[in-house]
Every structure is written in C-alpha cells, then in structure tokens.
Amino acid sequence: MSFNSLAxxxxxxxxxxxxxxxxxxxxxxxxxxxxxxxxxxYINTKVSDVPKSELLEAIRKVQEQDKxxxxxxxxxxxxxxxxxxx
Amino acid sequence: xxxxxxxxxxxxxxxxxxxxVSRQSIKHKTHYKYxxxxxxxxxxxxxxxxxxKNYISRAYFSDFSNYYSVCFKDYPRFCRRIHxxxxxxxxxxxxxxxxxxxxxxxSDSSYLGYIVVKPLPESIIxxxxxxxxxxxxxxxxxxxxxxxxxxxxxxxxxxxxxxAYQEQDTVVSACASTAIWNAFHKTANMFQTQLPSPSEITKxxxxxxxxxxxxxxxxxxxxxxxxxxxxxxxxVSELRIEGRIEVTENSRKxxxxxxxxxxxxxxxxxxxxxxxILLFIKINDGNGHxxxxxxxxxxxxxxxxxxxEMTLRADRIEQFYAHDDQVGPFARITIENTTLLxxxxxxxxxxxxxxxxxxxxxxxxxxxxxxxxxxxxxVRILDIILYKLDIFxxxxxxxxxxxxxxKYKEEILNGKYETSLKRKVIFDILPRYIWIARAIVKxxxxxxxxxxxxxxxxxxxxxxxxxxxxxxxxVLKKVxxxxxxxxxxxxxPLNFGQDLYKSIKRSLS
Numbered sequence: 001m002s003f004n005s006l007a008x009x010x011x012x013x014x015x016x017x018x019x020x021x022x023x024x025x026x027x028x029x030x031x032x033x034x035x036x037x038x039x040x041x042y043i044n045t046k047v048s049d050v051p052k053s054e055l056l057e058a059i060r061k062v063q064e065q066d067k068x069x070x071x072x073x074x075x076x077x078x079x080x081x082x083x084x085x086x
Numbered sequence: 087x088x089x090x091x092x093x094x095x096x097x098x099x100x101x102x103x104x105x106x107v108s109r110q111s112i113k114h115k116t117h118y119k120y121x122x123x124x125x126x127x128x129x130x131x132x133x134x135x136x137x138x139k140n141y142i143s144r145a146y147f148s149d150f151s152n153y154y155s156v157c158f159k160d161y162p163r164f165c166r167r168i169h170x171x172x173x174x175x176x177x178x179x180x181x182x183x184x185x186x187x188x189x190x191x192x193s194d195s196s197y198l199g200y201i202v203v204k205p206l207p208e209s210i211i212x213x214x215x216x217x218x219x220x221x222x223x224x225x226x227x228x229x230x231x232x233x234x235x236x237x238x239x240x241x242x243x244x245x246x247x248x249x250a251y252q253e254q255d256t257v258v259s260a261c262a263s264t265a266i267w268n269a270f271h272k273t274a275n276m277f278q279t280q281l282p283s284p285s286e287i288t289k290x291x292x293x294x295x296x297x298x299x300x301x302x303x304x305x306x307x308x309x310x311x312x313x314x315x316x317x318x319x320x321x322v323s324e325l326r327i328e329g330r331i332e333v334t335e336n337s338r339k340x341x342x343x344x345x346x347x348x349x350x351x352x353x354x355x356x357x358x359x360x361x362x363i364l365l366f367i368k369i370n371d372g373n374g375h376x377x378x379x380x381x382x383x384x385x386x387x388x389x390x391x392x393x394x395e396m397t398l399r400a401d402r403i404e405q406f407y408a409h410d411d412q413v414g415p416f417a418r419i420t421i422e423n424t425t426l427l428x429x430x431x432x433x434x435x436x437x438x439x440x441x442x443x444x445x446x447x448x449x450x451x452x453x454x455x456x457x458x459x460x461x462x463x464x465v466r467i468l469d470i471i472l473y474k475l476d477i478f479x480x481x482x483x484x485x486x487x488x489x490x491x492x493k494y495k496e497e498i499l500n501g502k503y504e505t506s507l508k509r510k511v512i513f514d515i516l517p518r519y520i521w522i523a524r525a526i527v528k529x530x531x532x533x534x535x536x537x538x539x540x541x542x543x544x545x546x547x548x549x550x551x552x553x554x555x556x557x558x559x560x561v562l563k564k565v566x567x568x569x570x571x572x573x574x575x576x577x578x579p580l581n582f583g584q585d586l587y588k589s590i591k592r593s594l595s
Contacts, residue, residue, distance in 0.1 A: 047561050047565075055474055059572075062466050078325075082375055083262075084261055
C-alpha cells in the first residue's frame with residue numbers, strides 16, 4: 001500500500017523517514033493529519049437566515065415568469081403552416 | 087489530364103466555379119463573394135486550387151436520379167470537385183509529391199477542403215467541406231457540430247473536421263431541405279441514422295397542401311413538413327415557436343417577437359452536445375422566411391453583476407455560426423439585441439439585413455426526452471434559493487448543457503481533481519446522454535448537477551450531485567440539508583427526490 005492511498009477527503013498522511021539512505025531497515029512514522037480546507041474566497045462565510053415562507057414566495061415568482069417558456073411549445077396549426085422557402 | 091492545378095487567386099476561383107455558367111454570373115453570386123473572404127489570408131488562407139475533373143457526388147447523383155435524369159435536356163451526371171491547399175505548388179510539383187508518402191504539401195495540415203461544382207444552371211455549389219476558422223485572441227469560436235471527414239483524392243486521403251454544406255438547387259430542394267441535409271450530416275454521424283439526399287428529404291416531408299405548388303419543383307417546406315422530414319430518418323423534432331399568426335375575418339397577421347436570450351440558451355444547451363439547430367428566421371426585407379443550420383457560436387468574456395436574475399454561460403454568446411445555403415458555410419449571425427439578429431444577408435446596396443427568429447427546430451435522438459426547459463426550470467428554482475441565502479459573493483453562472491456521459495466522465499478523469507471524486511463519477515452508471523447544470527462562480531466550478539435525459543419530466547430526473555469545491559460544504563449544507571423539504575420533498579417545487587437527498591447528504595458530510 002502506498003502512503004498516497006491513505007489520503008482521504010478528511011485526512012492527509014504526513015510521513016517521516018527516520019533512516020538514512022543506506023540503511024537496509026527503514027523506519028517510517030506516519031501521522032494522519034486532519035485536512036484543513038482553505039475556504040474559497042468567493043464563498044460567503046455567513047449564510048443569510050431567510051424564512052421558509054420568503055423562499056417559497058421567491059420561488060413562486062420565478063415559476064410565474066417561467067410560464068412564458070411554456071408558450072413557445074403552444075401553437076396553432078396556422079403557426080405551423082408558415083413556409084421557409086428563400 | 088484528369089486534373090488541373092492553379093494558384094489561388096480571386097480570378098482563378100471565378101474561373102473554376104464557372105464550369106457550366108458564365109464568369110460574370112459567378113462574380114455576382116453571393117457565394118463567390120463569401121468564398122473570397124473565406125479563402126483570403128485573413129480567412130483560412132488558400133494558396134493552391136486543384137480541379138478534379140470527374141467526380142461522382144452521392145447527393146447530386148440521387149438528385150439527378152430523382153429529377154434531372156428524366157428532363158428532356160441532357161444534364162451531365164458527373165460533377166467537378168475543387169480542392170484547396172494552404173501550400174503553393176504547381177502541376178509538376180504536385181506530380182512529384184503525389185508519390186511522396188511523407189509529403190508536406192499534400193498532408194492533412196495543408197488540405198483546406200473542397201467544393202463540388204454541379205453541372206446545373208445557376209445553383210452550382212454542391213457538397214462543400216471546408217476547414218473552419220481558428221480561434222484568435224479576441225474571440226472563442228466553438229464549432230460544435232463539425233465531424234471528421236476522410237477525403238480521397240488519387241489514392242491519397244486527407245482528414246478534415248467540418249460540416250458538409252451545399253446551396254439549394256431551387257428544383258428538388260429549397261432552403262429548408264438543404265438546411266436539413268446539412269444537419270443530417272452531423273446527426274447521421276452521431277446517431278447512425280440515414281443520410282438522405284436533398285431530393286429524398288423533400289420527398290419525405292410530404293405535402294400537406296398548406297400552400298399551392300407541388301413537391302417538385304420545390305418552393306420550400308413549412309414547419310410541419312420540416313418536422314416530418316426529421317422524423318423520417320428516425321429522429322424527433324424539438325420545436326419551439328416564437329411567431330404567432332392571428333387570423334381574423336378580414337386579415338391574416340403574423341406577429342414575430344423573437345426571444346433571443348431564450349434562443350441563445352436553448353441553442354447553446356443542445357449545440358454543445360454537437361447537435362445542429364435549425365433556425366427558422368424571418369429576414370427583414372418582407373420576402374418570407376428562411377431556414378439555416380446553426381453549427382456553432384462565438385462567446386465573449388463578460389462579467390455579470392450579482393442580481394436576482396439567473397445568469398447562464400450561454401448569455402456570453404455574441405454570434406451564431408450557421409450554414410446558410412444562400413450565403414455560405416459557417417456564416418456569422420450576430421446578436422444585435424434581445425429581439426433582433428444581424429443576418430448574413432445583404433440588400434442591393436450592400437447593407438446587412440436584420441432578422442428575427444420565428445421558430446427553433448432541434449433534430450434529436452428519441453431517447454433524449456428531458457428538455458432544456460425541464461432542466462432550466464429546476465435550476466432556476468435552485469438559483470433563487472442560493473441567491474436568497476446569499477451563498478456566494480459574486481454572481482453564480484450556470485452552464486446548462488446536454489452531453490454524452492462518456493465525454494463527461496473523460497473530462498472528469500482527465501481533470502485536476504481528487505481521485506475519490508474521479509472514482510465517484512467514472513464508476514457511476516449513467517445513460518448515454520445526460521444534462522449537466524454546472525454552478526460556476528468567478529470561473530471556479532463549485533458543483534455539478536447531473537440529470538437523466540431519458541427520464542420523465544414529472545419524475546426525479548436529477549440523478550447526481552458532484553462537489554468540486556470541498557470548502558463549500560458548510561454553506562451548501564444550509565441549502566440542501568437545512569431546507570431539505572423545499573429541495574427534495576414531494577409537493578415542493580424542486581422535488582429532487584429522497585434518493586438524491588441521501589446522495590447529497592453523503593457528499594456534504
């Protein structure tokens with residue numbers, strides 16, 4: 001097993017080699033260190049506390065706007081009979 | 087001799103195209119003017135023309151059989167094929183190089199493609215395969231609907247990435263059949279469907295007698311006929327109509343108000359998978375409608391302000407590239423504003439003509455059932471939740487597109503991601519086509535949502551969640567776990583389902 005395979009999303013291995021280059025018997029010390037994620041600068045540290053009712057109202061509004069998209073799939077046979085012939 | 091070699095000059099281009107017509111008529115042709123720019127040093131840079139004097143074109147041969155062979159006049163069966171190279175050589179050099187296996191002047195890098203010249207009056211531009219323009223510092227050009235062609239010439243073969251183009255012949259095909267033929271060149275390659283000739287496409291469209299006239303000579307196809315022609319090869323048509331026809335007792339009024347922001351998004355979403363898009367446009371010269379085949383687009387760098395409105399990667403598109411049978415291959419269609427396009431057409435004074443989009447037709451593989459609109463509506467809700475909870479400091483940009491799952495896996499496998507993330511994606515069992523909604527902030531990919539394109543729109547078609555930015559876990563927990571009911575539960579608008587909840591919960595733990 002390689003030391004790399006010990007790495008996970010939570011821990012990272014730190015390995016110390018105690019022997020010299022010519023030693024036949026090598027001794028390794030392995031420390032599994034907890035990964036500290038550096039927070040991406042574009043993410044806000046604090047999330048706004050928005051009541052559920054407000055979120056649902058915002059969702060309702062965008063759904064209302066999106067109904068316009070459905071109109072593009074509704075048409076009459078008159079609209080279908082327009083010919084492309086340039 | 088079976089061939090001629092000429093240096094590329096505008097005069098020689100006119101000469102080789104004027105096989106059965108006069109040079110004067112060639113010089114007045116829009117296509118000739120378009121090709122002059124295309125082959126120039128600012129275009130793809132042609133230096134040599136080679137004329138293959140006898141060439142059998144499969145598409146023309148079929149049209150010949152369907153119409154021209156039974157005319158009283160004796161139309162020839164053979165065409166001419168004009169090849170273009172970006173290396174300068176003459177006849178004697180060509181004869182030497184033809185037998186030189188490692189020839190630089192006869193190589194894939196020097197070969198620019200060909201134009202078949204048909205032996206017909208006026209409509210002479212037959213199947214044409216040309217290299218596309220490259221990218222430059224100012225513009226990112228994406229020609230998504232090109233495919234590989236192998237061109238054989240006197241025992242040599244050249245590989246070229248392009249999309250076949252031709253001009254309508256006004257007899258067996260008008261613009262609509264020709265645009266569909268262009269599109270089928272890509273769909274046949276993608277889905278192993280048939281590749282009928284323009285005359286066969288016109289015949290397959292049938293005649294619903296919505297207009298006067300006959301199938302042949304053809305004066306165009308209406309939207310019903312276009313969709314029927316697409317279905318005749320085993321594909322389905324995803325149709326959106328912007329235009330409205332209002333009929334009253336005394337008048338018939340057509341109202342076309344293009345929604346170009348929507349068109350930009352739907353074209354991007356399907357074209358990124360390689361699918362050609364048929365744009366049914368109305369050119370603002372009062373002379374009716376036209377069908378063109380969009381095969382790519384150009385994007386520009388843009389910063390978006392953080393607003394409640396949803397931003398998509400597609401909003402960066404400033405131009406479509408389209409095969410316009412009346413102009414040329416990969417013609418530029420510029421987006422002027424939210425309702426108006428600048429077409430590739432010009433009036434008699436040389437002014438660019440504007441146009442609007444009447445309808446959009448996407449030829450699709452039948453198993454791709456979930457539409458862009460289905461995915462968009464789900465992501466739109468998630469976007470407003472992320473906005474209201476103020477998760478990101480800058481505008482969140484969504485990249486919504488259809489793709490082959492194997493291409494997606496390849497992208498993740500070759501990307502700079504952790505092995506655990508790669509394993510999660512590449513071992514996932516996915517349908518052939520999936521929809522991706524990628525959340526991006528300031529060019530950083532935060533996460534992907536994967537949607538099953540074969541599912542039903544009322545089902546739980548959001549299949550998976552892939553987190554790229556581990557430090558986003560705490561804030562995303564607030565969205566997906568604290569508001570579990572809104573995102574996953576039945577009866578709420580997103581309705582992502584409990585299976586996805588478990589998967590996201592695992593990813594965020």
